[in-house]
Amino acid sequence: MRRPRAAPALLAAFALTALAHLGALLAGSAVATTVTKPALMPLLAAHVLARGGxxxxxxxxxxxxxxxxxxxxxxxTAFLLGMASFAAGHGCYLLLCARHGAPGGRRTYGLGGAYAVACLGTVALLWPDLAPGMRVPVGLYSLLLTAMALGASRARLRTGIGGLLFLASDTLIASGVADWPQPPVPQFWIMLSYLPAQFLLADGLLRAARPQDPPGPGAAPRPRAYGAVPARS
Incomplete structure (x- = not known):
């Protein structure tokens, strides 16, 4: 599946489609929004595979x-199924972050505590305003999303930022489901945080998973990239 020459073109196609989608949201073009949104992640996935991810x-x-x-x-129903699909994606991210993340330390524990407080606080605030059928699914999804964001912080700096942006994007979605006041064109702000979140997670995990060539005879060992550890067998 590795096609290094195709990777830049696929990334450019993703970036152009992302800009077109954001522009369509601002312009209020439902047709352009519907056409561009499903194309975004397949282009980024093709870029990942072209780079041997x-x-x-x-x-x-x-x-x-x-x-x-x-x-x-x-x-x-579509919302719950969509949330389940994103949850499956977070499971994939968690697997990769566990494989390529650095061991936990004081920084991880401190960040984990902050994420836990933010997650529980947000769910507690949203809970009364969510429909009864949405409360448990949103609460469970929030826990998984928070775990993914914390795991992403252990892989690389950019994956940590990606996880944080994913949290921000999905929190804005949840606030809309709870009928909280929204900013103008809320879908624009949701996608403006979601798109870089997915790119940063993908690019950071690609870099963390990239095998390092062994040093030549007599050469000093290379310093390990931030957060990169050997993959589990």
């Missing part, structure tokens, strides 16, 4: 595509 990483992005497409259709 692991299949679970491409899988996480394709699960994101399923979630994006389901959320376009509207309705509670």
């Amino acid at each position: 692991p299949r679970p990483l491409a899988g996480a992005l394709l699960f994101g595509c399923c979630g994006d497409t389901l959320l376009l259709t509207g309705g509670d």
